[in-house]
Amino acid sequence: VDADPSRIVVCGGVAEVLALVARVLRARGARRLGVENPSHRSTRGLLAHHGMDVVAIEVDEHGIDVDALAAAAPDAVLVTPAHQFPTGVVLSAGRRAELAAWVRRTGAYVIEDDYDAEYRYDRLPIGAVQGLAPEHVIHAHSVSKTLAPGLRLGWAVLPSHLAAEVAAEKALSDLGTPVLEQLTLAAFLARGELDRHLRQTRPLYRRRRDALLHGLPGLPAAGAAAGLHALVGLPPGSDESQVAAAAATNEVAVEPLGPHDMTGDHEPALILGYSRLSEPALIEAAKRLRAALAG
Amino acid sequence: VDADPSRIVVCGGVAEVLALVARVLRARGARRLGVENPSHRSTRGLLAHHGMDVVAIEVDEHGIDVDALAAAAPDAVLVTPAHQFPTGVVLSAGRRAELAAWVRRTGAYVIEDDYDAEYRYDRLPIGAVQGLAPEHVIHAHSVSKTLAPGLRLGWAVLPSHLAAEVAAEKALSDLGTPVLEQLTLAAFLARGELDRHLRQTRPLYRRRRDALLHGLPGLPAAGAAAGLHALVGLPPGSDESQVAAAAATNEVAVEPLGPHDMTGDHEPALILGYSRLSEPALIEAAKRLRAALAG
Numbered sequence: 333v334d335a336d337p338s339r340i341v342v343c344g345g346v347a348e349v350l351a352l353v354a355r356v357l358r359a360r361g362a363r364r365l366g367v368e369n370p371s372h373r374s375t376r377g378l379l380a381h382h383g384m385d386v387v388a389i390e391v392d393e394h395g396i397d398v399d400a401l402a403a404a405a406p407d408a409v410l411v412t413p414a415h416q417f418p419t420g421v422v423l424s425a426g427r428r429a430e431l432a433a434w435v436r437r438t439g440a441y442v443i444e445d446d447y448d449a450e451y452r453y454d455r456l457p458i459g460a461v462q463g464l465a466p467e468h469v470i471h472a473h474s475v476s477k478t479l480a481p482g483l484r485l486g487w488a489v490l491p492s493h494l495a496a497e498v499a500a501e502k503a504l505s506d507l508g509t510p511v512l513e514q515l516t517l518a519a520f521l522a523r524g525e526l527d528r529h530l531r532q533t534r535p536l537y538r539r540r541r542d543a544l545l546h547g548l549p550g551l552p553a554a555g556a557a558a559g560l561h562a563l564v565g566l567p568p569g570s571d572e573s574q575v576a577a578a579a580a581t582n583e584v585a586v587e588p589l590g591p592h593d594m595t596g597d598h599e600p601a602l603i604l605g606y607s608r609l610s611e612p613a614l615i616e617a618a619k620r621l622r623a624a625l626a627g
Numbered sequence: 628v629d630a631d632p633s634r635i636v637v638c639g640g641v642a643e644v645l646a647l648v649a650r651v652l653r654a655r656g657a658r659r660l661g662v663e664n665p666s667h668r669s670t671r672g673l674l675a676h677h678g679m680d681v682v683a684i685e686v687d688e689h690g691i692d693v694d695a696l697a698a699a700a701p702d703a704v705l706v707t708p709a710h711q712f713p714t715g716v717v718l719s720a721g722r723r724a725e726l727a728a729w730v731r732r733t734g735a736y737v738i739e740d741d742y743d744a745e746y747r748y749d750r751l752p753i754g755a756v757q758g759l760a761p762e763h764v765i766h767a768h769s770v771s772k773t774l775a776p777g778l779r780l781g782w783a784v785l786p787s788h789l790a791a792e793v794a795a796e797k798a799l800s801d802l803g804t805p806v807l808e809q810l811t812l813a814a815f816l817a818r819g820e821l822d823r824h825l826r827q828t829r830p831l832y833r834r835r836r837d838a839l840l841h842g843l844p845g846l847p848a849a850g851a852a853a854g855l856h857a858l859v860g861l862p863p864g865s866d867e868s869q870v871a872a873a874a875a876t877n878e879v880a881v882e883p884l885g886p887h888d889m890t891g892d893h894e895p896a897l898i899l900g901y902s903r904l905s906e907p908a909l910i911e912a913a914k915r916l917r918a919a920l921a922g
Contacts, residue, residue, distance in 0.1 A: 348801035381799045452709035482806035504676045510805055511777035 345486035349472035367408035384428025395423030398430040407439035414449035420555020435468035447571035453538040560607035572600040578624035640781035644767035648679035690718030693725040703736035711743035715850020730763035748833040829880035840915025855902035867895040873919035
């Protein structure tokens, strides 16, 4: 990420970046915003609330389909290149180049939600798309996944011509983000504590991911070994909502893919979060989930 | 203040309350928002940015003119009843009753900015207008004046029928306010620390106010002995902007009343903040301000 301070607006997390940017882009005349399909339902609701017409662009095993994006021709597109939510797909090098070429050619914007990029378990984290086209990419990140969502601390790295407008929108929304967390994070970073924390938590979350997935033989996990969730496919013909409901009666919270799919055309699958449970708890959860699937 | 928790939305201060409420009221069809004249220029800019047409309602020695308000018939009105900004006038008991009767009669809303209500030096702080008509008053308050503006911690107490909409607007804007400050403030309040802090700071700020004003003989301060600023009248014919500029060259920062007056029809006056300077520094500042006025 090109982190020239004049391009950065500090705010309360990726959701706030999206709200501010949606309002700024709308004031500049943008209306149509491409989103990956599937993608987070709440995020689409937030964008629509702030005036965007949301257009679904399909995701395949290489990430967002840039040909489909070019055909839909929205004013901007929201992507999760490091680890697509919820499929877990990493945007391929070819697609990254296509996406950067598309924004340069059209003047559209990419909004890059880099929500869990630090957590890659199979290789080094991949670079941000922002670096390929810094004048066309709005990069959004936060400490919600690395430290704690309750801190509500994130930031946008913006094209230089948008930075002042987004900063003004932020100032007109709440005068600014609390300073204590910002100063604390700055000291934390300067002392190398975030790197230390990531070195501790990467293997921890990887073991948790492995414990969960090893407990679910025959249920393939989509995408890369990364992040804090996995999308697992269910046997053909399964009712994902019914399985989720059955698991819930046994105190296992999982989410069906359905609500995140705008077209409804997908194989049955569940989204499983594993970051907050110990390995034994995840092994037990996998067991209960298998029972829910069998029942 | 009627503080039923279901009516409260925690946010980043009064500015955020105003931004959220402006967007919610606009979505409900409101457009015209009365504001006191004079009133804070930045606040009017924020309200206009979020879609409100701002209408000036004059303030006299009893506070906002409720007859003028009724004649203008806006959808809502923003007031500073405890200590009008910048005149320092306290809304009289009669006007409070008229204001409450007006909202009950018309279905309009009062937005009560209670920004420095804790700092009354001549008598006990007056009750909020919210208590007179809780289903018609949006009460906004924060710890910016009592503790520190950098905490960015405030709240709205809302009519029950608006609380869910404002909470949703908040969630759709940034998912919520940081939790550390909230938990810390709750502990601080539970231990009686805020009361203790106010008992310490009330006499401190009062002495600072007195030091400043005693250093400015012949320049009358408007309004009540309250808050963290005073509006002082200049001799007739003075150029308030010129005096402020002259003071600035001598490292004394004061603000002319002009930018806060929507109609431009006022006697020359300066807004002086005294909360952050020691008594000796305020005595020196008063001396330099007199020199600026004489020059």
